[in-house]
Amino acid sequence: MRISTVTMFEQSTASMNRQQSDLMNISQQIASGRRVVNPSDDPQAASRAIGVDQAKAVTEQYSDSRVSARNSLSQTESIINSVSDAITSAKGLLIQASSDTLSDSNRESIASELKGVYETMLGQANSTDGNGRYLFGGYNDSNPPFVKQGESGVVYQGDSNAREQRVDATRLMPVADNGETIFKSVPSGAGYIAEAKKDNGDLNQGNVTFRGPQITDVKDSEDFRITFNTPADTFKIEAFDGTDWTAVAGQTAVPYTGDQDGSSQQIPVGGMSITLEGTPAAGDEILVAKSGGDVRGADLFRTMEEAIRVLENPADDPVKKADQRNTLNTAMRDLDNSLDNVLTVRASAGARLNELDVIDAVSSNRTLNYTQTLSDLVDLDYTEAISEYSLRQVGMQASQKAFVDIKGLSLFNYM
Template identity: 30%
Template structure:
């Protein structure tokens, strides 16, 4: 086979270019530290690297969400800690207000501090986060959750939503709590009312407002209420408890008790988790009713009606009710005692609700901490796999570059010699 001079030249140049390209590529791998410079170098590894980079980007977004969730929950926890501190002080003031030796001026002084604490709580419950959104308004981040009305009562303006952030492929963590579930859905210990339906001549009996002090035992309380019926003289201090509306002449009493002979010492009737204070001296034949809702007795006809009373009461409304009772100069010691008893129980329920919310936040913060650790571990493994797929074996690359350099030099020298071969040189 005959090879033309042009073909020989072209083959020589192509060989030099090919060997130069190989050496240059190896030098570029060494300078970058990467084995794969283009997808064509290793298609399978390139696809895997792309998947790992996408996973790394997702982990970075999860880490950002974890940081945002942690900041939000930490702020909420700090706010609830402050709320709990204020409630502890309010409870101390309520205990002081229950002292029967206080005069109206002393009660007004306590009511003044209660008013300040009430404003402080309102401010805490309307706390905003760094984005200017209200912490306790549910999904309505731009709506102020708690608003005070003209009559001094409070209303919740947010919703019952709970904002969440995705912190893992299948894990969403709540980063907020709505104010209704924490501060408004507090069991109302004063959801019952009492009144004397019958008051004989000469009777000084007084029945306090009922207090639900044991929620578990209250499950056995008749849904329609009860009535306390005192025996006629001479056994007028003995009473029986019947289900409201029952025929007391034939019905079996649900409970029986007797008032102490000391008229100055109040007696406490406890039935199905409900506590009732009995004061004064009965004349015999009195009938007191304890019913759900607000009890109204028509003294002319003896008709008993009930108005609505909420089973739940907000913490702010509890404090406001106690404050107004202390501010009213016409409130007697018995009414103050009832207001303090209800307030103390409702405050305890409110603090339990706040503590439960704080416990939930602590649990979420623990989840965030473990998820961050898991994400860091996954990211570390991810980077290790990427390194195995992408990074260069320097020892192998340097050895290969040395051989490619030798081959390139040999090709260049061969080309020079071949290029010098010509028939004209022989004919000279």
């Protein structure tokens, strides 16, 4: 077989190029710190690394989402804490106003202070986050959720949903409660509340006052109302059946004896009883209903408005005094329920903040596992790489030396 000079040159050049390519590859690996620089270096490892890297990126995105969720929940908890302080302050003012030693001017001063608490609550209910969104409007967060509308009082214009945010692959977390949950709800264990007011919203014209209600059997308790007949020396009792009021059998003309001097009358209905005293007018009503139920929904702002109303107006006759006493008693019970509800919502927000801490810890461990897996797949063993780099250098130098020697050969050297 005859080997030409061209063949020897081509083989030597190819050998040097191969050695140089190998040296450049290992140099690139050392410079980048990665064993798999190109997918062709290790196709299987490169494919697995893409999947792990994507999972790690998703985990980091959820981490950013949790930062946003934590900010929203922290702000919510702070505002709810302020609302609970405002309710406590309002309750203290009502207790003070209930004292018989106060004059009308004293109560008017308390009403002025109560107005300030009321406006503070309304401002907190319309709080916004750092992006200008209203916290307590649900998903309708572009407009104030609570708006004053004349005689209707404060009206909620948000929706009944709680804004949610995905904080992990398997967790969609509420990050802001809606205004109904905070300001127009009561806890599930809230009891029954009495109110001296007619079904159409008009005030009673007599001076009947109430104490209670007292619960004697929770299972038999139900919403009811007492309506004084004409003449007002008898009354009827009606129960709410879920859709309408129906008269209780045998309770349509019950004699009323609570208008006698220094006397009162205890009226049992089902699993409850209420004590009445004073002189009624025909058509006056006393309602006893589950707080936050179908008959008497919860509304913190309405409670505050009613209390302010009776404190602003002088109680200069028996009817107004009875209205003041009944309204303050009802308002104080409503505030107790509202405070329990607000504290429950705050506890829920705090629990979600704690849950975020747990998810963060789990996510950190997951990120460490992904990082370790990626390192095992694509990172470089520097000891092995430097050793191979040195070997490639020797190979490159040997290839170059061989080419120089071959290039200098000629048949004239043997003639």
